[in-house]
Amino acid sequence: MNNFELYVPTKLVFGEGEIKKLESLVPKDKKVLMLYGGGSIKKNGIYEQVTEALKDHTVVEFGGIEANPEYQTLLKALEVIKNENIEFMLAVGGGSVIDGTKFLSSAALYEGDNPWDILAKRIRTYVGLPFGTVLTLPATGSEMNSGSVISRKETKEKLGMGGPGLFPQFSICDPTVIRTLPQRQIANGVADAYTHVMEQYMTYPANAFLQDRISEGILQTLIEIAPKVLADPNDYVAASNFMWSCTMALNGYIQKGVPTDWSVHMIAHELTAHYGIDHARTLAIILPSAYTKKFEQKKEKLAQYAERVFNITEGSVEDKAKAAIQKTEEFFQSLGIKTKLSEYTDEYQGFGAKVAESLTAHGMTKLGEHRDITPEVAAEIVEMAY
Numbered sequence: 420m421n422n423f424e425l426y427v428p429t430k431l432v433f434g435e436g437e438i439k440k441l442e443s444l445v446p447k448d449k450k451v452l453m454l455y456g457g458g459s460i461k462k463n464g465i466y467e468q469v470t471e472a473l474k475d476h477t478v479v480e481f482g483g484i485e486a487n488p489e490y491q492t493l494l495k496a497l498e499v500i501k502n503e504n505i506e507f508m509l510a511v512g513g514g515s516v517i518d519g520t521k522f523l524s525s526a527a528l529y530e531g532d533n534p535w536d537i538l539a540k541r542i543r544t545y546v547g548l549p550f551g552t553v554l555t556l557p558a559t560g561s562e563m564n565s566g567s568v569i570s571r572k573e574t575k576e577k578l579g580m581g582g583p584g585l586f587p588q589f590s591i592c593d594p595t596v597i598r599t600l601p602q603r604q605i606a607n608g609v610a611d612a613y614t615h616v617m618e619q620y621m622t623y624p625a626n627a628f629l630q631d632r633i634s635e636g637i638l639q640t641l642i643e644i645a646p647k648v649l650a651d652p653n654d655y656v657a658a659s660n661f662m663w664s665c666t667m668a669l670n671g672y673i674q675k676g677v678p679t680d681w682s683v684h685m686i687a688h689e690l691t692a693h694y695g696i697d698h699a700r701t702l703a704i705i706l707p708s709a710y711t712k713k714f715e716q717k718k719e720k721l722a723q724y725a726e727r728v729f730n731i732t733e734g735s736v737e738d739k740a741k742a743a744i745q746k747t748e749e750f751f752q753s754l755g756i757k758t759k760l761s762e763y764t765d766e767y768q769g770f771g772a773k774v775a776e777s778l779t780a781h782g783m784t785k786l787g788e789h790r791d792i793t794p795e796v797a798a799e800i801v802e803m804a805y
């Protein structure tokens with residue numbers, strides 16, 4: 420196991436009916452900006468629960484943060500923060516609203532002229548404007564981590580940012596929020612969380628027994644609950660296990676002491692930036708070809724995953740490893756997610772080269788746990804996913 424430091428200061432408040440605790444979690448002496456998305460919270464009762472809990476607070480609202488939070492929209496929110504002297508933010512939404520709020524947390528205290536530099540120059544944030552979250556969509560783990568991904572349509576860029584100053588102070592995770600999620604978003608949530616585990620687990624053996632077992636446990640739990648949450652989002656047992664699995668997949672614990680990959684995400688972000696394909700779906704497109712391309716380096720761990728998660732015990736290491744990739748692709752397909760780029764767009768010819776260009780422009784020239792996925796290799800991975 421590698422040496423590590425663990426710092427996860429977010430207070431997680433989990434369970435049905437817990438949104439009312441906002442009343443005491445949000446500081447009463449601070450002016451609050453409540454941020455949300457395109458309006459789903461106004462149709463499913465979450466907005467009412469939040470405003471009821473905050474009726475004695477001073478709250479300004481900012482709605483309209485899109486899926487794949489858009490830089491231009493966030494600049495408008497930044498103006499509100501400055502004009503209204505906002506001291507605390509509350510994100511009510513999925514990964515997009517929470518990520519947008521993290522960007523604002525950083526940008527509000529940023530002293531440079533151009534807040535885009537936080538993303539373009541990968542400036543880490545050590546102190547941000549404090550914020551909490553009410554999670555409405557289990558998927559990203561953003562409710563308990565310090566990362567954020569922001570999109571900019573005009574330049575077709577999608578870039579990450581983060582730093583120890585960007586953990587939510589608290590997050591309320593009420594599993595009943597999934598009742599109103601469209602099937603597409605439930606499927607996305609499962610696939611995203613699943614891939615988060617894979618990015619931190621599917622590398623090479625590192626003698627981190629507990630991290631491996633926790634990762635395999637999250638994967639097995641996601642496989643177990645996926646058909647249940649898709650069939651009946653009112654199933655509280657399935658919903659609560661779904662939500663906690665998504666949080667645990669990316670709250671920092673399973674990445675400690677082990678090598679991590681993240682190349683699937685970095686390459687897949689280009690597909691959202693160029694085609695607007697949902698984040699989770701881009702992962703399902705890229706993951707199978709990434710693992711096929713890096714088969715030699717990953718085969719030992721793939722075989723372990725085949726045995727422990729899918730109970731595939733017959734055959735050589737190579738046989739098991741190949742079966743594992745196929746089983747993973749089939750799992751995504753079982754969620755109703757298509758796993759080839761050509762199933763989403765007709766305009767895919769030449770896209771591999773574009774991805775290579777974009778990764779080079781953003782300095783992402785050495786991806787993967789061995790830092791050997793160059794832009795050229797990334798282009799091949801994309802081409803294998805056509």
Ligand code: NZQ
Nearest residue numbers: 456457458459486487513514515555556559561566599600
């Ligand atoms: O905008 P509204 O109207 O609220 O509708 C949203 C949105 O259209 C809807 N929704 C959310 N909760 C709902 C609901 N509809 C009905 N009932 C509810 N309870 O769902 C749609 C998608 O929401 P979004 O927040 O975009 O989804 P998700 O949570 O999957 O977030 C995706 C974003 O997170 C980033 C992705 O790149 C993408 O931009 N990621 C963030 C990460 C992180 N911070 O750690 C890691 C991930 O790998 C990922 O990159």
Ligand code: ZN
Nearest residue numbers: 559611615698
């Ligand atoms: Zn993801």
